[in-house]
Amino acid sequence: MAEAKPEPEPEPQARLQDDAGAAFVLESKGQWWHAGFHLTTAIVGPTVLQLPYTFRGLGWVVGFLCLTVMGIVTFYSYFLMSKVLEYCEKDGRRHIRFRELAADVLGSGWMFYFVILIQTAINTGIGIGAILLAGQCLQIMYEQLSPNGSLKLYHFIAMVTVVMIVLSQLPTFHSLRHINFASLFLSFGYTFLAAGACIHAGHLKNAPPKDYSLESSKSERVFSAFTAIAIIASIFGNGILPEIQATLAPPATGKMVKGLLMCYTVIIITFYTAAVSGYWAFGNKSDTIILTSLMPDEGPALAPTWAIGLAVIFVLLQLLAIDLVYSQVAYEIMEKKSADVTQGIFSKRNLIPRIILRTLYMMFCGFFAAMLPFFGDINSVVGAIGFIPLDFVLPMLLYNKTCKPPRSSLTYWINISIMIVFTGAGIICSFASIRKLILDANKFKLFSSDVVN
DSSP states (O other), X not given: OOOOOOOOOOOHHHHHHTOHIIIIXXXXXXXXXXXXXXXXHHHSSGGGGGHHHHHHHHHHHHHHHHHHHHHHHHHHHHHHHHHHHHHHHHTTOOOOSHHHHHHHHHTOHHHHHHHHHHHHHHHHHHHXXXXXXXXXXXXXXXXXXXXXXXXXXXXXXXXXXXXXXXXXXXXXXXXXXXXXXXXXXXXXXXXXXXHHHXXXXXXXXXXOOOOOXXXXXXXXXXXXXXXXXXXXXXXHOOSOHHHHHHTBOSXXXXXXXXXXXXXXXXXXXXXXXXXXHHHHHHGGGOOSSHHHHTSOSSSSOSSOHHHHHHHXXXXXXXXXXXXXXXXXXXXXXXXXXXXXXXXXXXXXXXHHHXXXXXXXXXXXHHHHHHHOOOHHHHHHHHIIIIIIIIIIIHHHHHHHHHTOOOTTSHHHHHHHHHXXXXXXXXXXXXXXXXXXXXXXXXXXXXXXXXXXX
C-alpha cells in the first residue's frame, strides 16, 4: 500500500486568514501616514517631559550626546527592522508579530517566548504607567480647583480606568488612526506649552537657582547616569514596530520608512525643545516630570496657571491614546485565542469575549497603577529590561541573519558593535534602574495618593 503523503503546510497568507488576531486586531488597511501616526503615538509621549530629569543625571554635554546617539541608533534600528519585514514578505513569509518574526529568522522556539515575555512586560508596564500618570493629571487639576478636597489619587486612577475600558472596545489597531493623528498634535501642544512655561520660569525674579552640577559621589553619578540612559532608551523605545507595519495594506515596501521619517521629524522638534528648556530652567532640581517643577510645594506656581493646566489636559488626552496603542498586542493575543474568524468582528460570538477580556485587562492595569505609584522608576526599568533588547539588539541580529551582509562589510560590523555596546549598557542600566526602584520602594505606601518622584 502506498504511504500517504503528509498534507502540505498552509501558505502564510492562508494561516493569517484563519487567525482572528491578524484578521481583526491587526487588519492590514493602513497607508504610510497612518503608520506614522501610530509610531509617533508609540514613541512621542509625555515621557518627553522626563528629558530634563535625564539631563540632571548626565549634564549638558553627555545628555545631548546620549539623546542624539539614541535617536540615530533607534532610527537605524527601526529602518533595519522594516527592511527585514519587507524581505520576509517578498520571500512569501509575511510576519505581523515581533515574536513570530524573531522565532522564524533565528530558528529558535525559545526566542518566541522571550520576545512575547519582553513585549508583555513593556506593554503592561506602559499600560500601568499611562493610567497612573493620567490619574495624576486629574489629581493636579482637582487640587487646583479644590485644594481641600477629599478625593485621592486612586479615585482618579479608577476614573481613568473606566474611560479606558470604554475606549478599549475599538476593535482594530487601524481604527485608532484618527485618535493617533490627534495625538501627534497633542504632543506638540504640551511640549511647546511646557517649554514656554520653563522659559518664563527661568526669567522670573524668584526663579530657582540654575545649578547644573552632578552628584557629588562618584558612585551615585554612575548610577544616576545609567538610570538616565535607561529612561532615554524607554522614551525612544517602541517594541511593537512589526505590529504597526502589519496594519499597512500590502505591499508594505517603502511605506514604513516614510512613516519613520514623519515620526522622527516630530521627535527632533519635541525632544530637544523639552530637554533644553526644562534643564536650562531647573538644572539638577528638575523633577521626574518637568510640569511638577513648575508647581513647587511652597509658594506660587512658576508659570501661568492656564498654561500648566492646558498642558496637563493635553498630556491626559494623549495618555489615553498611548494606552490604546500599547494594548493592541495584548488584545491580538486574546483575540487569536478567543475569537472565531469565520464569524463577523461584531458578531455576538466575538463581541462578548472581547468586551469581557479587554475590560479585565484594563482593570488589571488600573489596579496596579493605584497600588504601585512610581511612574519614573517603572519607566527606567521597562527601558532597561524591555526596550534595549527589542530596539537596540534584536533588529541588528535579525538583519544580519536575514539579509546576510558580507562579514567584511561596514553594515555587518556596525550592527555587531551596536549589539555589543547596548547589551552591556542594558545589563548595567537594568542593575541601576532596579536599584533605584528598590531604594524608592521605602518611600511609598500601597495605594498612596502621591507619586514617588
